[in-house]
Amino acid sequence: ADFNNDGKLDLYVGAGGTTYRMKDAFFLGNGDGTFSNATSRLYGNSQQPTNGTVTCDFDNDGDLDIIVSTYSTSTLRGANILWQNDGKGNFNNVARKLGFEALATGNYYLSATGFGQTPEPGKNANSYIGSNGFGIDCKDVNNDGNYDIFLTTISHPNVGVASRQWSDPTQLLINLGASGQFAFKNEFLKRKLPFNEGDVDGAMHDFDNDGRIDLSVSRENKYEKSYNNVEQKGWFGLFHQQPDGSFKSLVSVSGINRLNTTNSASLSTCDAQTPCPTGETCLLSRCRQACTKDDE
Secondary structure (H helix, E strand, O other): OOOOHHHHHHHHEOOOOOOOOOOEEEEOOOOOEEEOOOOOHOOOOOOOOOEEEEEEEEOOOOOOOOEEEOOOOOOOOOOOOOEEEEOOOEEEEEEOOOOOOOOOOOOOHHHOOOOOOOOOOOOOOEEOOOEEEEEEEEOOOOOOOEEEEEEEOOOOOOOOOHHHHOOOOEEEEEEHHHHHHHOEEOOOOOOOOOOOEEEEEEEEEEOOOOOEEEEEEEEEEHHHOOOOOOOHHHEEEEEEOOOOEEEEEEEOOOOOOOOOOOHHHHEEEOOOOOOOOOOOOEEOOOOOOOOOOOOO
């Protein structure tokens, strides 16, 4: 992506390892296929395991910002990063200020309530718990002209290690726009999305071409037995946005919920070179290809 609007492609590199605690790196393109290290432009850059990055202009100021999901370890809490671009390729982390760093909760031990929705006296954490963020995407969910964020996380409420019995669940973060200083509000529950502690990769796309953004989630299959609700089961989740902004789960009827070990997936519009009918959405996973239908 071109972060300083000079017509040259730049590069952001996430440091995903947990052993050496490396910092993320940033490089400005020279226009000849080489890059210059500009990591010093990431003000407040810290040593955290990065799992996912996406770029979008979340504050509508004409330049690309960088959104980063991070993972917690037993010795290091992940805290998601929201790099706000000043228009010249310099970045400040405004995640905590705008409600993206991690979910605020009163419940430290998530195994007590599933994913920390009910505060418990005597088991309080600090204001923010760690993130186990994996997939991340950025699109306009409610068609208000502002970019929203879909962040998928593995919650590990019963991991068995005391220092890791905390993390935020998957979140759908709605951008409050200029009037709300471009802060984010988590509306995952409000929009009737089902919780699964094994969410890995997430994507936002209008699967049925109805003008509303839908969601997909790949999951670790080992968590399926934890749930009785069929819509919380399945190794791949597909959620269709309704006219009122809520989401209807198509897990049990989509035909793709048994995509085993689908830890990642990609989306594209089908053309004449693909097995799907032209114009439908192709879902490509490590297992196989699936196609959406406009009448789902």
